[in-house]
Amino acid sequence: MGFIELNVLNNASSNVALGIDLGTTNSLGAMWKDGRPIVLHPEGSCGYVPSALHFSEQGAVIVGREARELALVDPAHTLFSIKRFMGRGLKDVENDARSVPCPLSETANGVVQFEMRGRKYTPQELSALILMKVKDQACKALGGLEVTKVVVTVPAYFDDAQRQATRDAARIAGLDVLRIVNEPTAASLAYGLDQRKRGTVAVYDLGGGTFDVSILSIEEGVFQVLATNGDTHLGGDDFDRTLVEIARKELAALMRPSALEDRAFLQLLRLAAERCKIELSTDPEAYMHVSLPESGVQWRRKFTRHEYDALTAHLIERTLHSCRRALADAKLAPEQIDEVVLVGGSTRMPSVRSRVEKFFGRKPHCELNPDEVVALGAAVQAHVLMGGTREVLLMDVTPLSLGIETMGGAVSKIIQRNSTIPCQATEGFTTYVDGQNGIDFHVVQGERELATDCRSLGRFKLKGIPALPAGMPRVAVRFHIDANGLLTVTAKEESTGTSARIEIQPMNGLSDGEIESMLNSAYRNAREDFDARRAADLRIEIGTMARATERGLSQAGPALDRETRRDVEDALGAARRSAADARLDAVALQKHRDELERATLPLAALLMDHVAKAALSGKRLDEV
Amino acid sequence: MAVCSKCAAQLETPLACGACGSLFAPDPEPTPFECLGLTPDFDVDAAEVRRRLLRASRLVHPDFHGASGEQSRAAAERATAALNRAHALVLDPAARADWLVRSLGGPSESQVRSMPQDFLMEVMEWNEALDAARGSAPGSAARVGLEALEASLAERRASVLREVRRLLVPLPAREAPALALARAQLNALRYLANALDQLEALRLDSPSPR
Ligand SMILES: Nc1ncnc2c1ncn2[C@@H]1O[C@H](COP(=O)(O)OP(=O)(O)OP(=O)(O)O)[C@@H](O)[C@H]1O
Ligand SMILES: [Mg+2]
Numbered sequence: 152m153g154f155i156e157l158n159v160l161n162n163a164s165s166n167v168a169l170g171i172d173l174g175t176t177n178s179l180g181a182m183w184k185d186g187r188p189i190v191l192h193p194e195g196s197c198g199y200v201p202s203a204l205h206f207s208e209q210g211a212v213i214v215g216r217e218a219r220e221l222a223l224v225d226p227a228h229t230l231f232s233i234k235r236f237m238g239r240g241l242k243d244v245e246n247d248a249r250s251v252p253c254p255l256s257e258t259a260n261g262v263v264q265f266e267m268r269g270r271k272y273t274p275q276e277l278s279a280l281i282l283m284k285v286k287d288q289a290c291k292a293l294g295g296l297e298v299t300k301v302v303v304t305v306p307a308y309f310d311d312a313q314r315q316a317t318r319d320a321a322r323i324a325g326l327d328v329l330r331i332v333n334e335p336t337a338a339s340l341a342y343g344l345d346q347r348k349r350g351t352v353a354v355y356d357l358g359g360g361t362f363d364v365s366i367l368s369i370e371e372g373v374f375q376v377l378a379t380n381g382d383t384h385l386g387g388d389d390f391d392r393t394l395v396e397i398a399r400k401e402l403a404a405l406m407r408p409s410a411l412e413d414r415a416f417l418q419l420l421r422l423a424a425e426r427c428k429i430e431l432s433t434d435p436e437a438y439m440h441v442s443l444p445e446s447g448v449q450w451r452r453k454f455t456r457h458e459y460d461a462l463t464a465h466l467i468e469r470t471l472h473s474c475r476r477a478l479a480d481a482k483l484a485p486e487q488i489d490e491v492v493l494v495g496g497s498t499r500m501p502s503v504r505s506r507v508e509k510f511f512g513r514k515p516h517c518e519l520n521p522d523e524v525v526a527l528g529a530a531v532q533a534h535v536l537m538g539g540t541r542e543v544l545l546m547d548v549t550p551l552s553l554g555i556e557t558m559g560g561a562v563s564k565i566i567q568r569n570s571t572i573p574c575q576a577t578e579g580f581t582t583y584v585d586g587q588n589g590i591d592f593h594v595v596q597g598e599r600e601l602a603t604d605c606r607s608l609g610r611f612k613l614k615g616i617p618a619l620p621a622g623m624p625r626v627a628v629r630f631h632i633d634a635n636g637l638l639t640v641t642a643k644e645e646s647t648g649t650s651a652r653i654e655i656q657p658m659n660g661l662s663d664g665e666i667e668s669m670l671n672s673a674y675r676n677a678r679e680d681f682d683a684r685r686a687a688d689l690r691i692e693i694g695t696m697a698r699a700t701e702r703g704l705s706q707a708g709p710a711l712d713r714e715t716r717r718d719v720e721d722a723l724g725a726a727r728r729s730a731a732d733a734r735l736d737a738v739a740l741q742k743h744r745d746e747l748e749r750a751t752l753p754l755a756a757l758l759m760d761h762v763a764k765a766a767l768s769g770k771r772l773d774e775v
Numbered sequence: 776m777a778v779c780s781k782c783a784a785q786l787e788t789p790l791a792c793g794a795c796g797s798l799f800a801p802d803p804e805p806t807p808f809e810c811l812g813l814t815p816d817f818d819v820d821a822a823e824v825r826r827r828l829l830r831a832s833r834l835v836h837p838d839f840h841g842a843s844g845e846q847s848r849a850a851a852e853r854a855t856a857a858l859n860r861a862h863a864l865v866l867d868p869a870a871r872a873d874w875l876v877r878s879l880g881g882p883s884e885s886q887v888r889s890m891p892q893d894f895l896m897e898v899m900e901w902n903e904a905l906d907a908a909r910g911s912a913p914g915s916a917a918r919v920g921l922e923a924l925e926a927s928l929a930e931r932r933a934s935v936l937r938e939v940r941r942l943l944v945p946l947p948a949r950e951a952p953a954l955a956l957a958r959a960q961l962n963a964l965r966y967l968a969n970a971l972d973q974l975e976a977l978r979l980d981s982p983s984p985r
Pocket of ligand 1: 173174175176177178202234334357358359360361362386387388425428429430432494495496497498499500521522
């Protein structure tokens, strides 16, 4: 592709916005021109920028194709797959850290750092370097035009922290982020516009590091995401890793154990594994080569496609599992999907194609270049955001439920997964103590029943609440998920109209668990979760019943006979103790709750009598 | 129907004007039915609701206010969030009924906690079946029985919804006794929805024949 002539743009670069696919393996820029999106790369260069970084001895960071080539001669100073570390803490990335050839650490806020040539880099900074390279390439293709407005894509299943990290990366790169768009949604835009489609579409996007599936309905320019699911830690890298593990086992006989753990060696193995994997996409068999002249190791291993498919079948099964969940959330059966669109380099694997085809019962579309379609869609969205058209209406969803931790440690969901964004929910909070001027709450994202099993988005502190008796202040906290899928929280004290101040202690991927493993186990552990949640609910219910019983006793207690009264008091005491005993499970709690209910029946009857009499005497019920 | 404060055109939604494109931030926030320019009713025409959602979205969506400054972007975010919430609520029969009962001064779920008489026994039966299925291997008899259970719960859900409709169409007067009856049905509906969710989770957990 040669230079592109853009007369209108020569004097008005502020009218141009790029769409950038920031990929785990490859990144690419595109823009809207003459009624369609086109990818941008300078003459002589062949398209995308590999998301690789090489750290030279002189302290320079080399990005892209050159870095990828340098990895072969100096794997110890080359980094790949930075995206897998975005918005994550060290604990979240243990698996990926093994193939990183340099020491890793964590900032005070829980952001991973790579130490290269005596300097520490966060994933945000490194992604910023990749974004700048993509932008430079695009600007060159545009004849030197300077562009700063961008739309950046993220996996649909990225959570708030990962989205935030991506936006921060773009900011570090000096770019003005018009929008964060979900990759499969972007792909559907490019696909839908190109083919002038309508109907129900499944986008299956298996890239280098992430998997997404989105179910959309497309009609007359309206692209509505019905449901999305995925795994932000499942991609081509994991397919490579299965071959790496075999190589390590077989090489163990030839090498010292410490050499087997050497990070640079592991990097080399990964590159060899990827080459072998890619060959297997076209050939029925391929060799994986490892040659380490300095230690005299020469290793060659044949893999047949049949063997490789068996080794990686479980990875594909995981993607299909996500597909099943997405379909269930969209309330559709596989045969109700009109078209299946494949996106991402890993969908070139014949085994992926055939299993996806079998799953949906139809041949997937591959006429669009799976490497380019996401960037092209981002360019369409950039065009819309620049005011280019109102023909396209994109309605996306939030991939994960948003919730608040309750007193019992359970999660009270306030926004359901797959809600159309922007969306909002308002939650009322009040005080427990007279004069209390602050309220704390904990916001989490995920599908599990207990807050500790979800991803923490941060602990919020409401401050400046006017001094009032307990329960009087009414603080309305508004949770808003914007069109980028990013959360903002605001608060207002309603009885006095003062706006409460919010302090946030964000958990920038600090120590909290891996979100998708959580979601996966959410289904597996449905039972455990259900019980834990029921126990939490019962504790709350017992508390409410106990308070009501006490009130009842003080009103009508004297009218009860001694024995009944003692019975009530015993049951009340036992129920209270049970609610406070963290060791009791739902079954035991239920017993105490039921016992309290039984014991208080006479009391309830007495109270009802009171109420009935009062009602008959003409009083309103709430005056009783 | 209200008119635009800027150009006096008829408004289809209080959130924006289709004629002059102005965005509004009405306070207090309009009700879900108002957002979509509908009169509250239990019976809704899903296709009409969708048409209204799309028409209003084309006016208020932040995608179309990207270039016009922080303030109008924020207004677009809020208006669209209100619209999306309205759409979700109005199209979900349980949420819609819940809102109608509340807005007519009917009891909330903490005020009327009862359920229809025969319902509790049924709940206990499902819970037993669910518990048995959870403890047993995929493919076992307890699991296979779930399909029938799921079908019967779905049917039960439909019949509860018919009852809700009977109570709410035509809309009862404010604080009418029918509202408390509808609330009891909605309580049952919550149990049904919960059990159906759990059945779905179990079904997705077991390897599918595909
Ligand atoms: N012919 C092929 N056969 C098998 N795998 C391939 C082939 N070509 C590319 N890949 C794999 O595809 C992956 C890269 O795909 P792609 O460029 O779509 O990812 P990405 O967009 O960078 O990642 P992500 O979307 O996960 O962030 C790599 O893991 C690469 O090994
Ligand atoms: Mg990709």
